[in-house]
Amino acid sequence: MTVKENGTGENRNGKRAKRPLELSTRLAGYILKKKLKGRGKFPLVTMLEPLEMCNLACIGCGRIREYKPVLDKMMPVDEALAAVRESGAPIVSIAGGEPTIHPRIDEIINTLIEEKYFVYCCTNGLLLERIMDKIPPSKYLCWVVHLDGMEEKHDESVDREGVFTKAVDAIQSALDHGYRVCTNSTVFRTSDIADLSEMFRMVADMGVEGSMISPGFDFEDAPDQDMFLTRNESHSLFQQLLDPENSEGAIFYNNPLYLNFLKGEREYQCTAWSNPTYTVMGWRKPCYPLADEHVEHVKELFDQDIWDKYGVGKNPRCGNCMMHCGFESATIFTAVKTPKDWVTLIKAGSAHKGGITAA
Numbered sequence: 267m268t269v270k271e272n273g274t275g276e277n278r279n280g281k282r283a284k285r286p287l288e289l290s291t292r293l294a295g296y297i298l299k300k301k302l303k304g305r306g307k308f309p310l311v312t313m314l315e316p317l318e319m320c321n322l323a324c325i326g327c328g329r330i331r332e333y334k335p336v337l338d339k340m341m342p343v344d345e346a347l348a349a350v351r352e353s354g355a356p357i358v359s360i361a362g363g364e365p366t367i368h369p370r371i372d373e374i375i376n377t378l379i380e381e382k383y384f385v386y387c388c389t390n391g392l393l394l395e396r397i398m399d400k401i402p403p404s405k406y407l408c409w410v411v412h413l414d415g416m417e418e419k420h421d422e423s424v425d426r427e428g429v430f431t432k433a434v435d436a437i438q439s440a441l442d443h444g445y446r447v448c449t450n451s452t453v454f455r456t457s458d459i460a461d462l463s464e465m466f467r468m469v470a471d472m473g474v475e476g477s478m479i480s481p482g483f484d485f486e487d488a489p490d491q492d493m494f495l496t497r498n499e500s501h502s503l504f505q506q507l508l509d510p511e512n513s514e515g516a517i518f519y520n521n522p523l524y525l526n527f528l529k530g531e532r533e534y535q536c537t538a539w540s541n542p543t544y545t546v547m548g549w550r551k552p553c554y555p556l557a558d559e560h561v562e563h564v565k566e567l568f569d570q571d572i573w574d575k576y577g578v579g580k581n582p583r584c585g586n587c588m589m590h591c592g593f594e595s596a597t598i599f600t601a602v603k604t605p606k607d608w609v610t611l612i613k614a615g616s617a618h619k620g621g622i623t624a625a
């Protein structure tokens with residue numbers, strides 16, 4: 267592992283990469299336009315899963331188990347681009363599976379960048395070095411590297427030794443090459459607060475834009491169901507994790523209203539229709555965590571009939587869900603109607619964040 271120990275949080279150009287202002291202004295303009303047209307439900311972030319295969323088998327991952335019969339399926343480039351354009355959201359979060367395994371991921375990402383979508387590519391970091399040769403840095407691209415703790419905890423979470431070291435090396439290399447980089451951490455009952463806090467400080471010192479956090483969703487296909495937090499347990503864990511003493515030196519990418527929600531200080535109803543997820547089997551219906559069916563067109567995800575049946579208090583499977591895709595987006599939609607909350611988001615420079623990452 268070759269982490270620079272300068273503690274400045276700066277890359278080799280002497281700068282911490284920053285989220286571009288254009289992201290906030292574009293998203294604000296996009297929301298305003300949709301509202302003026304009277305659209306109640308519309309996408310903020312397209313979640314694109316161009317494959318479900320992975321080079322890891324993390325213990326909390328539902329995807330590699332749910333899509334076992336189609337793990338070898340690679341989404342054609344045209345189909346991936348068509349899904350993003352059909353959704354029309356200005357932000358695209360690419361996940362899977364491990365996106366860097368897709369043999370034509372560079373074509374997908376480079377085309378989306380050319381078309382000025384803001385792309386967040388979620389990766390475990392193992393193949394990042396290889397793929398960086400084919401995708402130049404851009405303000406429209408941010409690598410989001412999965413880290414669930416320091417070495418012992420992360421390697422335990424991904425069920426393989428040595429992955430932490432490779433992921434941290436990949437982060438350092440991406441920063442040195444001038445890419446925007448974030449990290450993404452899923453929090454489980456087995457997570458250790460001191461260990462996570464140390465990791466958040468370490469990556470902030472390295473110069474990442476920020477760390478995204480959320481509790482893991484209790485995917486019914488995951489082998490160990492005891493690892494997932496209940497809603498009340500999540501509140502208590504995030505209260506400790508986000509306590510100023512524990513979070514000193516960390517930089518969180520999530521917006522402050524979502525962090526308050528994680529601590530149980532605010533309640534929101536899920537707005538997961540704003541993060542439609544396109545997979546090798548079509549659009550997941552109703553949402554990123556649940557796929558009771560797959561449908562052909564994104565517009566099939568916006569019917570009120572669906573959202574009468576899903577969300578907190580409406581469906582038992584939603585009871586413990588606090589994921590970005592449902593609730594960070596909800597903070598944005600609620601803030602649009604609440605000037606005080608909107609000011610909070612603008613001040614934090616995070617009015618753009620609509621639940622970008624997978625978990």
Ligand code: SF4
Binds near residue numbers: 322330363390
């Ligand atoms: S959580 Fe991500 S890295 Fe881990 S097995 Fe699933 S897709 Fe792969």
Ligand code: SF4
Binds near residue numbers: 552555577
């Ligand atoms: S709360 Fe929302 S995002 Fe979570 S499982 Fe239910 S519908 Fe999906």
